[in-house]
Amino acid sequence: MVCTNPNLHRLRRSMMFLNAQKPSLIKDPYIYKPDSIMLDLEDAVAENQKDAARYSLYQALKTVDYHGCERVVRINGLETTHWQEDIRVCVAGGADSIRISKTESAEDVKRVEAAIIAAEKEFHKENAQTLIMAAIESTKGIMHVYDICNASDRLFGVALSGGDYTKDLQTVISKSGVELMGARQQMVIAARATGKMCFDTVYTDLDDMEGFVESVKMIKAMGFDGKSIINPRQILPTHQVFTPTEKEIRYAEQVVTEIDTKKAQGIGVFTINGKMLDIAFYDGAKRTLALAKAAGVYKGDL
Amino acid sequence: MINKVGRDIPEEVLKATHKEVFQGTFAKQGTEYKTASHKSTVVVDPKHSKVVASIEEVLKKCGIKNGMTLGFHHHFREGDFVVNMVMKAVHDMGIRDITICASSLGKAHDPIVPYIEDGTITGIESSGVRGKIGEAISAGKLKKLAIMRSHGGRVRAIESGETHIDISFIGAPTCDDYGNCRAVGGKSDCGVLSYAMVDAQYADKVVAVTDTLVPFPNIPASISMVNVDYVVVVDAIGDPNKIATGAAKPTTDMRKLLMAKYTTEFLVHTPYYKDGFSYQTGAGGASLASTAILADYLRKDNIHIGLGLGGVTKAMCDLQDEGLVEKIVDCQDFDLGGIEGIKNHPDKHIEISTSEYADPFNKGSYVNKLDFVILASLEIDTHFNCNVVTGSDGVITGAQGGHPDTAAGAKCAIVIAPLLQGRIPAICTDVTTVTTPGETVDVVVTDYGIAINPKRQDLIEAMKGVDLPFYTIEELRDKAYAMVGKPDPVQFGDRVVGIIESRDGTVMDVVRQVKKYEFKD
Amino acid sequence: MELKKAAMAGTVESSDAQITVEPGTKGIELVIESSVIHQYGRQIKAVVLDTLKKLQVANAKVTVVDKGALDCTLKARVEGAVFRSINNDPDTPNPWEVL
Numbered sequence: 001m002v003c004t005n006p007n008l009h010r011l012r013r014s015m016m017f018l019n020a021q022k023p024s025l026i027k028d029p030y031i032y033k034p035d036s037i038m039l040d041l042e043d044a045v046a047e048n049q050k051d052a053a054r055y056s057l058y059q060a061l062k063t064v065d066y067h068g069c070e071r072v073v074r075i076n077g078l079e080t081t082h083w084q085e086d087i088r089v090c091v092a093g094g095a096d097s098i099r100i101s102k103t104e105s106a107e108d109v110k111r112v113e114a115a116i117i118a119a120e121k122e123f124h125k126e127n128a129q130t131l132i133m134a135a136i137e138s139t140k141g142i143m144h145v146y147d148i149c150n151a152s153d154r155l156f157g158v159a160l161s162g163g164d165y166t167k168d169l170q171t172v173i174s175k176s177g178v179e180l181m182g183a184r185q186q187m188v189i190a191a192r193a194t195g196k197m198c199f200d201t202v203y204t205d206l207d208d209m210e211g212f213v214e215s216v217k218m219i220k221a222m223g224f225d226g227k228s229i230i231n232p233r234q235i236l237p238t239h240q241v242f243t244p245t246e247k248e249i250r251y252a253e254q255v256v257t258e259i260d261t262k263k264a265q266g267i268g269v270f271t272i273n274g275k276m277l278d279i280a281f282y283d284g285a286k287r288t289l290a291l292a293k294a295a296g297v298y299k300g301d302l
Numbered sequence: 303m304i305n306k307v308g309r310d311i312p313e314e315v316l317k318a319t320h321k322e323v324f325q326g327t328f329a330k331q332g333t334e335y336k337t338a339s340h341k342s343t344v345v346v347d348p349k350h351s352k353v354v355a356s357i358e359e360v361l362k363k364c365g366i367k368n369g370m371t372l373g374f375h376h377h378f379r380e381g382d383f384v385v386n387m388v389m390k391a392v393h394d395m396g397i398r399d400i401t402i403c404a405s406s407l408g409k410a411h412d413p414i415v416p417y418i419e420d421g422t423i424t425g426i427e428s429s430g431v432r433g434k435i436g437e438a439i440s441a442g443k444l445k446k447l448a449i450m451r452s453h454g455g456r457v458r459a460i461e462s463g464e465t466h467i468d469i470s471f472i473g474a475p476t477c478d479d480y481g482n483c484r485a486v487g488g489k490s491d492c493g494v495l496s497y498a499m500v501d502a503q504y505a506d507k508v509v510a511v512t513d514t515l516v517p518f519p520n521i522p523a524s525i526s527m528v529n530v531d532y533v534v535v536v537d538a539i540g541d542p543n544k545i546a547t548g549a550a551k552p553t554t555d556m557r558k559l560l561m562a563k564y565t566t567e568f569l570v571h572t573p574y575y576k577d578g579f580s581y582q583t584g585a586g587g588a589s590l591a592s593t594a595i596l597a598d599y600l601r602k603d604n605i606h607i608g609l610g611l612g613g614v615t616k617a618m619c620d621l622q623d624e625g626l627v628e629k630i631v632d633c634q635d636f637d638l639g640g641i642e643g644i645k646n647h648p649d650k651h652i653e654i655s656t657s658e659y660a661d662p663f664n665k666g667s668y669v670n671k672l673d674f675v676i677l678a679s680l681e682i683d684t685h686f687n688c689n690v691v692t693g694s695d696g697v698i699t700g701a702q703g704g705h706p707d708t709a710a711g712a713k714c715a716i717v718i719a720p721l722l723q724g725r726i727p728a729i730c731t732d733v734t735t736v737t738t739p740g741e742t743v744d745v746v747v748t749d750y751g752i753a754i755n756p757k758r759q760d761l762i763e764a765m766k767g768v769d770l771p772f773y774t775i776e777e778l779r780d781k782a783y784a785m786v787g788k789p790d791p792v793q794f795g796d797r798v799v800g801i802i803e804s805r806d807g808t809v810m811d812v813v814r815q816v817k818k819y820e821f822k823d
Numbered sequence: 824m825e826l827k828k829a830a831m832a833g834t835v836e837s838s839d840a841q842i843t844v845e846p847g848t849k850g851i852e853l854v855i856e857s858s859v860i861h862q863y864g865r866q867i868k869a870v871v872l873d874t875l876k877k878l879q880v881a882n883a884k885v886t887v888v889d890k891g892a893l894d895c896t897l898k899a900r901v902e903g904a905v906f907r908s909i910n911n912d913p914d915t916p917n918p919w920e921v922l
Contacts, residue, residue, distance in 0.1 A: 023893070056900075059895035
């Protein structure tokens with residue numbers, strides 16, 4: 001089933017976690033301008049408050065103007081009794097995307113997709129095209145990440161949940177991130193092989209902004225599309241790392257212009273500043289400009 | 303009668319206070335008047351000792367009587383012991399009907415509420431009345447009208463004779479046996495004694511209260527011996543931990559940082575941002591953050607602040623040490639850094655009197671030379687009027703302080719407030735109580751955007767092309783109301799319990815007794 | 824809908840409201856306490872009554888302890904309390920389109 005949702009590949013440099021149960025937090029988080037907001041029905045909500053959190057979520061989705069931030073909802077795990085009603089409230093409330101926690105197989109994704117489609121039918125929202133993302137939190141999940149990515153057209157990406165994953169690995173989180181290397185590599189490779197997005201795990205030390213920026217630079221270099229955020233302070237630095245610089249934009253413009261112009265003239269050789277340019281760089285340059293445009297720093301028409 | 307900010311002042315209030323309604327911030331420009339005189343007492347015999355053993359004894363020597371007005375300063379802020387000590391002694395002597403004329407009163411003075419309730423205290427004149435005193439006044443327990451004044455306004459009231467202080471009590475961190483008072487060198491330093499200076503000059507009797515008697519002469523003196531009748535030594539004049547706190551840690555609150563960023567961005571694009579400008583800011587998180595961001599601009603643009611005014615914190619002193627601020631004039635120290643600053647740089651960080659700072663009736667005060675002031679406010683309305691005194695429940699909870707003074711004097715008065723405080727919109731159609739008139743407020747900065755007073759077309763011009771979120775004040779209010787709903791006005795009783803006095807002594811607004819909310823079906 | 828037992832939703836944290844419902848017999852008996860009673864007492868009452876009406880609850884004793892909750896939070900807390908009063912299983916499917 002092809003997904004026609006225009007937001008499938010929207011800008012997702014930052015995804016900020018929010019406790020759906022805390023009214024003071026959900027009323028105007030858009031002021032901090034994250035790309036996505038993740039309203040949590042899972043870990044942040046106590047077991048005996050799962051029902052109350054759903055009403056808060058529903059009313060928030062229906063009433064609060066999030067000014068263009070994507071509204072992602074993290075539903076409870078598929079091993080609980082909560083997830084089906086969670087999906088119903090997400091669809092009824094009009095959430096943009098649903099995040100599956102502890103995804104371990106393509107089957108998990110398909111179960112969620114089926115429940116979403118059923119809910120869309122029940123609430124007469126067949127055109128909603130609610131999107132899906134999968135959180136990978138275990139070694140099994142990492143082993144199956146390629147299949148998970150392929151499991152649904154509605155699935156826009158996968159995110160790493162470093163804390164649980166590291167426990168599953170039977171090691172600890174370190175400053176170097178060496179314990180996450182394998183998972184990160186696997187995820188990026190699988191995501192690119194299937195045309196999906198990938199997001200890195202949270203950075204919990206709020207006092208170490210330098211360390212945070214270093215980690216974001218590293219995961220960007222690895223190929224990640226965005227970072228999970230736990231505090232508004234982390235948003236601006238993240239966007240600064242993920243937004244193309246003036247220099248990168250200029251270069252991308254040059255690449256696209258050169259290749260478009262020469263192709264139109266029937267020439268197959270491209271150069272920039274006298275150096276040979278491989279046509280393979282075209283797509284990357286286009287992506288850079290698209291990212292720059294979405295981030296609001298490029299107003300040209302290439 | 304309706305005044306210039308559209309508030310209706312009841313005739314009985316005007317009669318009872320012999321005051322006029324507010325007619326404009328600069329209405330009294332050029333007026334001539336006679337200053338007050340006061341009684342003084344001859345001390346010519348060198349064998350005469352000023353040192354008295356106890357508060358009770360000094361009250362007797364001063365001839366304390368029913369109906370007197372006692373003056374106090376609030377340099378000890380929430381660590382003050384003096385007001386409570388003196389009022390307890392007054393009460394225990396059976397004296398009644400006292401008016402307190404303090405530069406401000408805070409939560410530290412909650413213990414005097416029983417004296418309000420039993421009639422020992424029947425009048426209060428203060429910049430603000432936080433805590434239980436505010437609640438008591440709002441509940442109608444004070445017999446006379448409470449009068450709330452700005453810092454400059456208090457000086458005017460005393461100098462003009464409108465308020466006459468019978469006995470002034472000056473808490474002094476150090477004092478010698480002849481009454482020379484200083485604000486440093488003791489156990490509970492406060493840096494300056496600015497608020498007390500007008501009392502020392504105009505009160506009939508002046509009593510220095512200290513916990514650190516030092517050898518004569520205690521100079522340079524903030525309060526001179528020539529104005530002091532008696533010196534009382536007590537165990538403690540205050541709690542040093544609450545008088546001068548450690549410097550506030552820089553805020554990490556994203557909203558405050560956002561507002562600070564907007565404020566500084568705005569400031570540097572005004573025509574007043576040039577080498578040698580004068581600057582004052584409060585001690586709130588957003589204000590301090592503004593100053594920190596401004597410092598980066600100063601370094602980058604090689605511009606210096608010629609004069610820092612305040613309300614001094616470590617932040618300002620550090621900038622002076624770095625060479626970014628040339629001179630500081632100080633009428634209150636908020637933290638230990640401020641006190642250290644005045645101790646260490648007597649040549650360029652100097653103590654001034656509150657009169658020099660903000661008196662609207664002298665021949666020109668420092669606030670008139672301010673380029674920028676950054677203020678906070680509980681409420682701002684679509685006329686740019688500010689309310690810094692009544693809380694969202696109608697109870698008197700804040701203080702005018704130097705708010706109206708600095709707003710009136712500054713070329714660019716910037717008020718920072720988060721758009722919403724919980725469910726309460728800070729930007730509203732009409733403030734609950736007007737303390738600072740809109741004609742003196744130039745810019746309002748919120749986390750949702752900035753509004754420039756339409757009277758300042760010059761500032762609006764200067765901001766053309768500047769990438770900041772500008773809105774009209776009505777648009778900001780509408781944003782707020784859209785999120786939280788349109789608020790109903792606070793329900794008050796009929797009885798007027800206090801007046802907001804304008805800088806020039808006219809009536810800006812009245813405060814009525816609080817009332818339990820009634821659902822109207 | 825008939826309430827079956829006493830139930831509560833929400834907290835007394837800032838921006839939240841704690842709402843308690845109990846079965847009643849004399850229509851809606853509503854008690855409201857709020858930190859912003861002057862400014863929003865009337866609106867809080869309207870939202871609570873309106874939400875109960877939508878849920879077709881005609882008889883209940885309702886207590887609201889409000890700390891500046893927005894309308895959406897008040898609605899959510901009323902719904903939370905009412906459904907807790909009616910359902911035994913917190914995962915019972917809700918008629919979302921009605922709310």
